[in-house]
Amino acid sequence: MPQYNFLCKECNQEFSLRLSVSKLDSQKCVFCGTDSLKIVPNNSSNILLENNTSGEHLEKYISETKESIKEYKKELSKEWDL
């Protein structure tokens, strides 16, 4: 199972979990229980710390990551007829 890093928009906590792609959308913050989570790409914590002002690039990267997850899910559901 792939591991994902999440950043909570409510309490700003970061955590990582191993979960299947189908659970991504319904994942809630383990600290406060909100579902306002951002998926943070692995290895990005350094970028976040060093490059606080250029979040735009990261946003783009995250939305691209989300897009590819969507595509991946589509492929999966085709394959497994979910």
Ligand SMILES: [Zn+2]
């Ligand atoms: Zn939270």
